[in-house]
Amino acid sequence: MxxxxxxxxxxxxxxxxxxxxxxxxxxxxxxxxxxxxxxxxxxxxxxxxxxxxxxxxxxxxxxxxxxxxxxxxxxxxxxxxxxxxxxxxxxxxxxxxxxxxxxxxxxxxxxxxxxxxxxxxxxxxxxxxxxxxxxxxxxxxxxxxxxxxxxxxxxPGLDNIRHLALMGRASLERHLQTRLGRPLLVATYHPVTLSGETPARAMKQMLDGLHSIPDATIVLTKANADTRGRTVNEMIDAFVAKHPDRVIAVTSLGQLAYLSLLRLADCVIGNSSSGILEAPALGTPTVNIGDRQRGRIRPASVIDTEESAAKIAAAIGQALTPEFHEIASRRETPFGDxxxxxxxxxxxxxxxxxxxxxxxxxxxxxxx
Structure with missing residues (x-):
């Protein structure tokens, strides 16, 4: 544009x-x-x-x-x-x-x-x-x-990574008005619109998986205006209310803050396309949950897992290892330059x- x-x-x-x-x-x-x-x-x-x-x-x-x-x-x-x-x-x-x-x-x-x-x-x-x-x-x-x-x-989303001057941790903390501890997890879950079931069950599994990483700072981004998306957002608000010291929710970060957050994150979790497209180009590991992105090409820094709290927690643990961060740091992507x-x-x-x-x-x- x-x-x-x-x-x-x-x-x-x-x-x-x-x-x-x-x-x-x-x-x-x-x-x-x-x-x-x-x-x-x-x-x-x-x-x-x-x-x-x-x-x-x-x-x-x-x-x-x-x-x-x-x-x-x-x-x-x-x-x-x-x-x-x-x-x-x-x-x-x-x-x-x-x-x-x-x-x-x-x-x-x-x-x-x-x-x-x-x-x-x-x-x-x-x-x-x-x-x-x-x-x-x-x-x-x-x-x-x-x-x-x-x-x-x-x-074209990778163009912003190449041209934008992304925010550092201190600037992003001021923008979000919160401290971003380590490990820093960014999570997004959108309804799987062809599944025929409410997203509540899968969302609970993701939140339970995140809860099992007790020392993490978690940033939850809210769902789109998809079918039953408000169910997801209500569950996010309830999860934040239970963990106000280390979990925040955001409706929309904007390109600059969101890409800056992805770059600083230790892991991206959920079923957003940004975990497939932008996160690998930023060197950030992704835990991709469920079927929403099934069929898309996967960079090596993406771990696929089922909608199970135990398996999500295990995948996050794998993504946080130094060995997997080494894989992600190569920033290999099939989506252009x-x-x-x-x-x-x-x-x-x-x-x-x-x-x-x-x-x-x-x-x-x-x-x-």
């Missing part, structure tokens, strides 16, 4: 929706404005309900809002990242409005989530694809996209948009 804003041949428009406009989730649209961006449209769509019906209604509201925004702003191309339900709404509105879509992070797999189906649906709606790793590019091609439209640029944003900008400014809407399915010869 910064690169496009500075480019004389581009006009950047910013449309914000979902949790970014919710005080409950940190009102993070303010961070965009603080960074110097103008928000051209705010799509209010998030209902107070996190039930399946509430999520579906939020998607409907978002589709209406994006349709109106695209009609007013008249963009020549829309860039969207990921696999959340709000982005499916944006893609639907752009597709009907005949606005080309550039999609970031296609071809990935998260088999425990509805995000899996949303992500692959976005691939079929999109006209330009920015993938984070070679196997993901191959999967986009397998979905019938033309090779000349699929660009393996790496994960932190130059994705520059590559994406050049492609967006140079790709011809004439006839781009007329997609042809790219068949791959294979043996049954």
């Amino acid at each position: 910064r690169r496009l804003k500075a480019a004389p041949e581009a006009e950047l428009q910013v449309v914000v929706t979902g949790m970014h406009l919710s005080p409950e989730f940190g009102m993070t649209c303010q961070a965009l404005e603080a960074d110097g961006f103008t928000i051209d449209a705010k799509i209010e769509s998030l209902l107070s309900s996190d039930s399946p019906v509430g999520i579906a209604k939020s998607m409907a509201l978002a589709t209406i809002g994006f349709a109106e925004a695209f009609d007013r702003l008249r963009p020549e191309i829309v860039v969207m990242l990921g696999d959340r339900f709000e982005i499916l709404a944006a893609a639907q509105a752009a597709m009907v409005a005949r606005v080309p879509i550039a999609h970031v992070h296609g071809g990935e797999a998260t088999e425990g989530l509805i995000d899996e189906a949303i992500r692959h649906s976005l691939t079929k709606m999109a006209h330009i694809h920015f993938t984070a790793a070679t196997p993901y590019r191959k999967r986009v091609l397998q979905l019938g996209e033309r090779p000349e439209s699929v660009f393996n640029v790496g994960a 932190g130059t994705a944003s520059e590559r994406m900008m050049h492609i967006l400014l140079s790709v011809p948009l004439e006839q781009i809407l007329m997609k042809r399915f790219h068949d791959i010869e294979f043996q049954a």
Whole structure:
């Protein structure tokens, strides 16, 4: 976004929706404005309900809002990242409005989530694809996209690690208004939306596993606006109330503070994609819990474990050993070198948009 804003041949428009406009989730649209961006449209769509019906209604509201925004702003191309339900709404509105879509992070797999189906649906709606790793590019091609439209640029989240001046321990302690002891554990758990069960059981297992590391300082980040996400957040608040001397909870840290925290952490625990993407690039071990990230490529610094308190505690113990920290310190990652944003900008400014809407399915010869 910064690169496009500075480019004389581009006009950047910013449309914000979902949790970014919710005080409950940190009102993070303010961070965009603080960074110097103008928000051209705010799509209010998030209902107070996190039930399946509430999520579906939020998607409907978002589709209406994006349709109106695209009609007013008249963009020549829309860039969207990921696999959340709000982005499916944006893609639907752009597709009907005949606005080309550039999609970031296609071809990935998260088999425990509805995000899996949303992500692959976005691939079929999109006209330009920015993938984070070679196997993901191959999967986009397998979905019938033309090779000349699929660009393996790496994960743009790594660009921030390369360019941001991350905070040290003292600065981060002042920011969080707490002392960060050792070991420092950062934990995040989001609902597994295809499991069909409440996240309470799995969340209890994670909290019990964390409780078994008695001397640790624990920073818990709250769940997204996914189905039953508020159940997770209520359990976090109760856990903090029981351990106020060494556990804190945060709704939204922002990029700088969150990446700084990941770098300082002795271990990242939970089922967030940041444990797969950003933490390895920062040299921090990850304990990945359950099925939410099943199907994603794993760097060597990621330990997978079941949703069991005993197994989670054992995995944390392994991650905290000097031997495993040595593995993590190599910062080996298959997700690029932190130059994705520059590559994406050049492609967006140079790709011809004439006839781009007329997609042809790219068949791959294979043996049954």
